[in-house]
Amino acid sequence: ALKLKPDYPEAKENFYRVANWLVERWHFLMLNDRRRNHKYQQAIQKAVEGGCNTVLDIGTGTGILGMCAKKAGAAEVYACELSKTMYELACEVVTANGMNGRIKILHMKSLEMEVPKDIPKRVSLVVTETVDAGLFGEGIIESLIHAWNHLLLPPQSTQDPSRPPSQAGRVIPAGATVFGMAVQCLEIRRLTTAAAGELHSPVSCSSEDDSTEPYTTERLSRLPGGYTPLTEPFNALDIDFNNVQELEGLCSREVSRVRLPVTGEGLLDALAVWFQLHLDQQSSLSTGPKEDTCWEQAIYPIQTPHNFPLRPGDELIVEISCRDAYLRLCSVAVARDGREFRLDDCLDPDIPRNNPGPSGNPNPSLNAEAELCSALACLGTEQSSGPRDYTMLECAEMALLNNQPYHDSFRRALAKLITNLKDARSIQGPSKGQGLEVMPLTDPPSGPMDPGPDPFYVLDVSEGFSVLSLMAASQGQVKAYSSVEKTQHQAVLRRLAMANGVPEEALEFWLNQVEDEQAVLQRPSREKLWSAIILDCVETCGLVRQKLMEKATLARCLLEDGGQIFPERIVLYGMLVESDTLLLESAVQGQEPTLGFNIAPFINQFTVPVHVFLDLSTLQCRHLSDSVELFILDLMNTNANYTNRDVMVQASASGRVTAVPFWYQIHLNEEISVSTFNQDSHWKQAAVVLHQPLAVREGDWVRLAVTLYILLDECISIT
Numbered sequence: 001a002l003k004l005k006p007d008y009p010e011a012k013e014n015f016y017r018v019a020n021w022l023v024e025r026w027h028f029l030m031l032n033d034r035r036r037n038h039k040y041q042q043a044i045q046k047a048v049e050g051g052c053n054t055v056l057d058i059g060t061g062t063g064i065l066g067m068c069a070k071k072a073g074a075a076e077v078y079a080c081e082l083s084k085t086m087y088e089l090a091c092e093v094v095t096a097n098g099m100n101g102r103i104k105i106l107h108m109k110s111l112e113m114e115v116p117k118d119i120p121k122r123v124s125l126v127v128t129e130t131v132d133a134g135l136f137g138e139g140i141i142e143s144l145i146h147a148w149n150h151l152l153l154p155p156q157s158t159q160d161p162s163r164p165p166s167q168a169g170r171v172i173p174a175g176a177t178v179f180g181m182a183v184q185c186l187e188i189r190r191l192t193t194a195a196a197g198e199l200h201s202p203v204s205c206s207s208e209d210d211s212t213e214p215y216t217t218e219r220l221s222r223l224p225g226g227y228t229p230l231t232e233p234f235n236a237l238d239i240d241f242n243n244v245q246e247l248e249g250l251c252s253r254e255v256s257r258v259r260l261p262v263t264g265e266g267l268l269d270a271l272a273v274w275f276q277l278h279l280d281q282q283s284s285l286s287t288g289p290k291e292d293t294c295w296e297q298a299i300y301p302i303q304t305p306h307n308f309p310l311r312p313g314d315e316l317i318v319e320i321s322c323r324d325a326y327l328r329l330c331s332v333a334v335a336r337d338g339r340e341f342r343l344d345d346c347l348d349p350d351i352p353r354n355n356p357g358p359s360g361n362p363n364p365s366l367n368a369e370a371e372l373c374s375a376l377a378c379l380g381t382e383q384s385s386g387p388r389d390y391t392m393l394e395c396a397e398m399a400l401l402n403n404q405p406y407h408d409s410f411r412r413a414l415a416k417l418i419t420n421l422k423d424a425r426s427i428q429g430p431s432k433g434q435g436l437e438v439m440p441l442t443d444p445p446s447g448p449m450d451p452g453p454d455p456f457y458v459l460d461v462s463e464g465f466s467v468l469s470l471m472a473a474s475q476g477q478v479k480a481y482s483s484v485e486k487t488q489h490q491a492v493l494r495r496l497a498m499a500n501g502v503p504e505e506a507l508e509f510w511l512n513q514v515e516d517e518q519a520v521l522q523r524p525s526r527e528k529l530w531s532a533i534i535l536d537c538v539e540t541c542g543l544v545r546q547k548l549m550e551k552a553t554l555a556r557c558l559l560e561d562g563g564q565i566f567p568e569r570i571v572l573y574g575m576l577v578e579s580d581t582l583l584l585e586s587a588v589q590g591q592e593p594t595l596g597f598n599i600a601p602f603i604n605q606f607t608v609p610v611h612v613f614l615d616l617s618t619l620q621c622r623h624l625s626d627s628v629e630l631f632i633l634d635l636m637n638t639n640a641n642y643t644n645r646d647v648m649v650q651a652s653a654s655g656r657v658t659a660v661p662f663w664y665q666i667h668l669n670e671e672i673s674v675s676t677f678n679q680d681s682h683w684k685q686a687a688v689v690l691h692q693p694l695a696v697r698e699g700d701w702v703r704l705a706v707t708l709y710i711l712l713d714e715c716i717s718i719t
């Protein structure tokens with residue numbers, strides 16, 4: 001199917017989403033990282049020339065490390081790859097480089113491999129780079145324990161050093177050193193703690209729940225606003241991959257505690273973790289924040305109340321464990337003036353609360369959103385007797401909760417609409433229960449209480465997590481329905497509603513009412529229509545949501561007179577940039593970075609022209625034009641929309657255009673709009689990466705042809 005690549009836009013859109021999913025973007029980064037490739041090649045060559053002549057490449061990906069071993073002269077080379085797509089790709093690459101039949105590639109996980117079923121006999125060298133930002137996330141520990149027990153010759157032992165290297169087993173990388181560092185970082189705080197700093201983070205630091213990875217990943221050197229180190233980097237763990245006893249003992253190793261002198265002033269937001277891969281005794285690869293490598297660091301968020309900044313002289317106590325093969329850093333505490341405060345239950349009374357928060361005022365007045373979140377937090381603690389239950393929100397969802405300008409804009413736009421509709425109703429005269437008829441002055445009416453004025457029905461059909469139905473319900477006289485369907489999302493909304501005094505009956509979950517998913521958009525009840533329908537138009541990845549126009553058209557038919565859909569219009573903006581970073585993340589740049597092996601054409605089949613989840617505010621790039629309006633989507637009048645449009649952009653500087661980043665201005669009504677490109681935005685941005693960089697001189701005009709599916713690249717032709 002990937003080879004089909006039909007031409008019509010929607011199919012292309014789907015092709016690009018599939019390609020993004022089949023092949024992870026870090027394959028491009030890794031293969032373009034010539035220093036990394038060169039270091040692996042050197043280590044492999046040295047080992048093979050030193051006598052390791054039977055090699056197994058675990059997690060071969062495109063096959064590059066196996067080909068290094070073959071080229072270095074290894075007699076037998078085997079490779080295994082668990083991803084079908086990568087396995088097929090590795091077969092093509094090995095053939096294209098004349099090594100077909102000389103490297104045996106298996107489509108399987110190394111844990112399933114056996115001697116002699118899969119490889120004739122044990123090998124003398126295993127090479128692998130099955131590591132993620134938290135080192136253990138790709139299962140390297142389990143893979144190596146299995147390899148030592150079933151696939152590798154016994155290691156060189158001091159007893160009989162006479163055994164030649166070809167009869168002894170070893171691993172490249174030989175080991176790893178894991179480093180950690182405490183940091184203050186506003187961006188991490190925005191992604192992991194709610195405004196009041198008490199709603200629980202998306203990744204719980206408690207070791208209780210083993211289900212999710214205990215860390216997220218970020219590239220510290222690229223985070224908006226940067227970070228402040230609060231301690232020196234510390235050595236969290238050393239692991240020797242050539243010592244199977246050590247590997248087997250890792251998970252049962254007792255929790256270790258390190259005491260770190262605090263060297264900087266600030267709020268503890270997270271522990272950042274990275275590592276050095278020791279390929280052999282001489283060379284190593286580092287994924288540290290100071291390196292200019294392309295790798296991200298592992299981030300362990302820490303929930304600390306806003307009124308407890310660390311300061312030099314404190315000691316930070318960190319516990320390190322390797323429970324179930326994930327590296328876990330957590331349940332930190334602070335030693336100050338000889339006393340120890342556990343941070344995770346820092347809310348207990350004896351913490352000095354008089355010290356002002358970072359903003360200086362002792363109790364920053366929590367705004368509406370923060371009220372919600374802090375109320376939620378204490379609700380959380382009240383309800384659960386045991387360890388505080390964690391509200392599992394993804395980082396993007398937490399950022400959405402923290403995007404106060406977005407919520408305020410919605411609240412204002414909704415309030416304006418409700419006011420208009422109230423005026424309209426009062427002009428049309430009293431409808432049922434408008435309350436104008438004279439109430440009997442005697443005892444209260446015996447019949448059912450006057451139902452009060454008809455409520456305004458608002459439906460939020462957002463596909464992900466959304467609190468906009470809550471914004472509507474808190475307006476009063478509004479009956480809001482939310483199509484949020486995940487239980488933990490509904491739980492968060494219910495608790496926020498309760499915490500914010502929104503009556504239970506003002507917010508309902510629509511999907512629990514309709515018989516099937518398709519009926520998400522339908523009348524609230526037989527004779528009623530919606531006063532407002534809220535659509536979420538832009539995915540957090542930065543692309544317009546698919547089938548948005550169809551949804552808008554249907555939604556408009558379900559509105560009462562004067563009703564409105566939100567937003568009514570979105571305007572797409574973009575600019576011309578020169579960015580090598582985007583090139584390195586989107587395609588392998590020729591043969592040179594991949595040690596001269598012909599790999600690029602094969603992996604680049606999975607290049608997608610639209611790059612998503614970008615942080616445009618920190619992307620290394622040169623602007624080669626101003627921002628220009630590329631496209632307008634009118635949701636209140638869909639046939640006013642064109643499907644493509646030519647836009648002329650003037651180059652404001654000479655350079656090579658490599659990409660066209662884009663973002664949106666979301667118009668809720670005539671005066672109120674929200675941008676998806678600002679520091680509060682929970683949205684990331686997207687960019688089209690050109691197949692071929694385009695050289696422009698200052699003043700040149702570039703013609704961009706833009707289609708609704710934002711797949712600008714095919715249509716970009718330059719005059």
Ligand SMILES: CCc1ccncc1CNCCCCSC[C@H]1O[C@@H](n2ccc3c(N)ncnc32)[C@H](O)[C@@H]1O
Binds near residue numbers: 026059081109129132
């Ligand atoms: C400086 C390294 C670095 C630091 C921080 N962040 C990223 C990196 C770069 N490394 C990323 C590799 C990560 C993916 S691993 C590469 C390929 O191996 C496959 N696999 C994984 C385990 C496994 C197994 N047991 N048996 C067979 N196949 C296996 C995966 O299917 C994938 O295609």
